[in-house]
Amino acid sequence: MPGRSCIRTQDGTVILLEPATGRAVSASDRKTAEARLARLAGQSIRSG
Numbered sequence: 001m002p003g004r005s006c007i008r009t010q011d012g013t014v015i016l017l018e019p020a021t022g023r024a025v026s027a028s029d030r031k032t033a034e035a036r037l038a039r040l041a042g043q044s045i046r047s048g
Helices: 032-047
Strands: 005-008 012-017 025-027
Touching: 012 032, 025 032
Parallel strands: none
Antiparallel strands: 005 012, 012 025
């Protein structure tokens, strides 16, 4: 998805950053990180 940055650390952890919203998540792979970021976005919509 545009506007996101993905970093893989030396130990293999994936950090997915979304600068437009200020959100960042980490996971063992990109697919899991994407899912976590999507879940965060859904939580903020429901709670806001």
